[in-house]
Amino acid sequence: MEELEKTTIEESKFEKALKSGKFTITSELGPPKGVDIEEIKDAAELLRDVIDGINVTDLQSSVMRLGSLTCCHFLKEWGFDPIFQVTCRDRNRLALQSDLMSAYAMGIRNILALTGDYTTTGDHPQACPVFDLDSVQLLWAIKTLEEGKDLAGNELTQKPSFFKGAVVNPGADTEASYELQIIKMKKKVSQGAQFFQTQAIFDAEVFKKFMERIHRENINVPVLAGIILLKSEKMANYMNKFVPGVFVPEAIIKKMEATQDKASMCIEIASTLINEIKPYCAGVHIQALGWERHIPAVVKNIK
Amino acid sequence: MILTEFKPIEEILLKLKDEKKIFIIGCCGCPEGANTGGRKVLADMKEQLEKEGKVVTGILEIDFLCQKALIRSRIKPRTDEINNADSVLIFSCGIGVQSSAAVLNKICHPALNTTTFGGITGMWQGTERCDTCGNCILDCTGGICPYSSCPKKLENGPCAGQSKGKCETDPEKDCAWELIYKNLKKIDRLDILDQFIPPRDYSKILPPAKLRKTKLWALDEEEMI
Numbered sequence: 001m002e003e004l005e006k007t008t009i010e011e012s013k014f015e016k017a018l019k020s021g022k023f024t025i026t027s028e029l030g031p032p033k034g035v036d037i038e039e040i041k042d043a044a045e046l047l048r049d050v051i052d053g054i055n056v057t058d059l060q061s062s063v064m065r066l067g068s069l070t071c072c073h074f075l076k077e078w079g080f081d082p083i084f085q086v087t088c089r090d091r092n093r094l095a096l097q098s099d100l101m102s103a104y105a106m107g108i109r110n111i112l113a114l115t116g117d118y119t120t121t122g123d124h125p126q127a128c129p130v131f132d133l134d135s136v137q138l139l140w141a142i143k144t145l146e147e148g149k150d151l152a153g154n155e156l157t158q159k160p161s162f163f164k165g166a167v168v169n170p171g172a173d174t175e176a177s178y179e180l181q182i183i184k185m186k187k188k189v190s191q192g193a194q195f196f197q198t199q200a201i202f203d204a205e206v207f208k209k210f211m212e213r214i215h216r217e218n219i220n221v222p223v224l225a226g227i228i229l230l231k232s233e234k235m236a237n238y239m240n241k242f243v244p245g246v247f248v249p250e251a252i253i254k255k256m257e258a259t260q261d262k263a264s265m266c267i268e269i270a271s272t273l274i275n276e277i278k279p280y281c282a283g284v285h286i287q288a289l290g291w292e293r294h295i296p297a298v299v300k301n302i303k
Numbered sequence: 304m305i306l307t308e309f310k311p312i313e314e315i316l317l318k319l320k321d322e323k324k325i326f327i328i329g330c331c332g333c334p335e336g337a338n339t340g341g342r343k344v345l346a347d348m349k350e351q352l353e354k355e356g357k358v359v360t361g362i363l364e365i366d367f368l369c370q371k372a373l374i375r376s377r378i379k380p381r382t383d384e385i386n387n388a389d390s391v392l393i394f395s396c397g398i399g400v401q402s403s404a405a406v407l408n409k410i411c412h413p414a415l416n417t418t419t420f421g422g423i424t425g426m427w428q429g430t431e432r433c434d435t436c437g438n439c440i441l442d443c444t445g446g447i448c449p450y451s452s453c454p455k456k457l458e459n460g461p462c463a464g465q466s467k468g469k470c471e472t473d474p475e476k477d478c479a480w481e482l483i484y485k486n487l488k489k490i491d492r493l494d495i496l497d498q499f500i501p502p503r504d505y506s507k508i509l510p511p512a513k514l515r516k517t518k519l520w521a522l523d524e525e526e527m528i
Contacts, residue, residue, distance in 0.1 A: 088455075093502065115462040118454055118472050129454065136459035137502045151502075169463040176484035177465055183496050184460030191499065199463055244466035 012109050013081040014053030015163040017283075018195055018222050023302065024283030026083065026197070026224060027295055028055035029075075031066035037074050044080055046292045050299050055083040055112060055197070055285070059090065062122025069099055073106045083165070084108050087116025092132040093151055097141055104160035112165045112197065113138040113188075136184065139164060139191035146192075164192050168223075169199040169245040170210035182217060189221050196221060197285040199245045200228040202252055204276040211280040222282030227274060229266050229291045229298070233257045267294055271301030278302070305333040305396040306510070306519055307340075307415035310439070316355060318412045318442060319390065324358045326381075326388035328403060330368035330395035337519060339415050340394045348392070348414065360384045368399030369428035374406045385409065390442075397433030397441060397448055404446020405431070408490045411446050413439035419510040421520045437507030443500055445486030450503070452479035458500040 017024040027047055032039045044054060054075055058068040072082035084103050091099065100111065119129040133141060141151055148159040166188040172178040185196070201207045207225055214223070228246070230236055233256040236248040252269055259265045274284050288295055319325060327345050334340025342364070349359040361384035365377045378385060385391065390410040393400045396417040404411040416437040434450040440458070441448060450456050454472045461480035464471025468481040487493050514520050 115455060115457065117464065120472055131455045131457070132505070133502050134455070134457045134459050135462075136499065140499070140501070167463065172463075173466065174468045174481060176468065176481045176488075177461060177478070179493075180460050180480055180484055180496070181463075183493075186497070187459050187499055244471065245463050 009104065009107050009109050009161070012053070012163060014083065014110055017052040021282075022052075023278060024053075024222075024224060025051040025286065025299060025302075026053040026055060026283070027051050027286045027288060027292065028057055028083075028085075029071070029292075030057045030060050031068065031071045033063070033065050035066060037066075037071070040071055040074070041078060043292045044075060044078065047295060048080070050296045051286075052283075053081045053083050053110060055085055058085040058087045058114070058116070059122070060117075062089065062117045062119050062124070062127075064122075064124055069103055069106075069108075072103065072108050076107055081110065082108060083110040083112050085112045085114060086138065087114045088131050088133050088135065088138055089116030089119065090127075090130055092130055093141065096133060096138060097145060097150055100142060100145060100162070101156075101160060104162065109161070110163045110165070111142060112167070113142065113193075114167055135166060136187045136191055139166060139188055139193055143192040163194055165195040165197060166193040167198065168196050170201055170207050171199060171203075171245040171247055173245070173247075182213065185214065185219060186217065189219055193221060195282070196223045198223060198226040200226040200239075200243075200287060201277075202228075202230075202246070202248045202273065204273060206247070207277050208280055224283040224285040225274075225277050225281045226287065227270055227284050227298075228287045229270055229289065229294060230256060231266060231289070231291060232262055263291075263294060266291065267297045267301065270298045274298070275301070275303050304336050304421040304519060305398070305433070305435070306337050306418050306421045306514070307334055307396055308337075308418055308437070309339055310414055310416055312351065315392070315412070315414055319352070319357065319392070322357075322389035324360050324388045325352055326360045326385050326391045326409075327362045328368065328391055328393050328395075329362070329364050330393075330399045331364050331366045332368065333396060334394050334415065337421075345394060348394075352392075360388045367427045368393070368395040369402055369431070371402045371406050371429050373427075374403060378407070397435070397439055397451075398428050398431045400439065400441040401431035401433070401446050401448060402429055404441065404486065410442050410490065410492055410495070412442040415439065416507070418507070419514070419520065435508075436503060436505075438503045440500060443495060443498065445483045445490075445492075445495070447479055447483045447486060449479055449483070452482070456503075458503070460496070 056068045056071045072084045075082040115135045119127045168185045172181045233253050236253045239246045329340045329345045345362050394414045400413045417435045418437045432451040465478040470476040
């Protein structure tokens with residue numbers, strides 16, 4: 001049997017940065033609820049030459065929007081390095097494999113494999129939750145495509161090759177959920193995960209403990225710590241109440257309460273945290289949630 | 304009646320590959336009607352396992368394996384044989400495997416796949432639910448069904464949506480994986496969670512047309528002849 005042709009897209013900027021050992025920075029953009037691609041371009045331009053890769057969320061919080069794949073395609077056209085977020089909520093294994101191949105055909109190599117929020121958390125609670133694959137099985141599907149086969153064992157005409165990432169939550173709040181995060185992280189690595197982005201952290205100690213634990217477990221895949229730009233004390237209280245795995249310590253909330261200049265405090269909190277955890281991770285993933293304009297200042301403060 | 308079919312013997316032997324001593328439990332309810340249970344089926348399995356060099360520490364038939372109180376009373380006189388076994392092989396629907404796992408401090412391997420609810424008669428179940436999916440993996444998940452207990456049907460671990468052990472979809476609902484972890488920890492078998500579970504075979508969910516015309520599924524045609 002003739003060896004399948006291995007098509008190669010050049011290593012992405014993000015992949016090169018992470019492999020070089022440089023402290024790597026990614027951020028993310030949420031596609032608009034509409035068809036105007038300029039919105040995402042304006043946000044991306046604020047990040048040009050500031051960060052190494054841009055995640056594009058996949059119907060985040062189960063809210064119907066413009067697609068991640070389409071936005072990744074445009075980002076690529078504009079000279080950015082997109083990371084295509086793929087969730088298992090809306091597509092079965094046929095559509096997932098097809099979209100992965102479509103991404104590769106458009107020159108998109110970076111994938112972030114996620115389970116996805118449940119349908120009832122979003123704006124179409126009546127929708128059918130698919131979850132045909134889970135995030136570990138999605139990584140397995142990517143690995144299988146890279147071997148030149150689909151999940152049914154049929155041969156592909158070319159072998160795509162991706163740079164594959166997954167997520168992990170360092171702030172799981174019960175013994176079972178913490179241990180299961182570690183177990184699942186190991187499974188993700190064994191199914192081909194090459195990098196991790198974490199759930200947002202605010203407590204450097206929690207993150208350090210998590211990183212020490214994964215080193216003890218011999219998990220040697222680069223981890224980018226999730227950093228959310230905190231806009232107000234109200235946002236902190238909201239996340240503490242409603243966002244699983246995210247915990248903003250009281251000291252940070254107090255700092256935010258005490259200032260009128262929320263933006264400067266936001267930059268200070270984020271850069272202090274990043275400098276504190278920098279020795280323990282390969283980089284950070286900054287979620288600006290509309291405050292992309294402040295990312296350059298945060299990055300500038302990284303020592 | 305809840306309809307079940309035999310798992311292929313190769314799959315059962317693979318599940319039991321690291322185990323030497325097996326206790327067998329069969330439900331006298333639905334599996335007898337579906338020809339996947341009953342005295343002879345259990346005796347045949349004993350013989351097959353012994354041929355493979357296993358030791359069968361005992362066989363127990365229980366009327367309704369969906370009833371935990373009944374299981375508790377029936378296993379009492381057989382405690383030694385059960386404790387002496389490495390694991391338990393269960394001939395029942397997914398509900399019976401789950402209720403057995405809830406009562407016995409052993410890994411409970413399903414010997415059958417549950418394919419469909421032919422009808423509802425004969426059920427005496429507790430809180431356990433079966434998705435009748437024909438892909439039973441209850442021995443990999445501590446006797447908690449990830450398909451009927453986790454809204455996202457996650458087979459390889461929880462999502463990050465759980466909070467304080469409760470589900471993202473309902474703060475009063477236990478996260479299925481929290482329960483899976485606790486069950487396996489209780490019997491010191493967390494090692495089971497390291498294995499990768501491939502996606503479920505959805506082609507097995509639809510009961511075949513042939514079955515739909517038999518008295519096991521619908522009385523219409525056969526009874527009229």
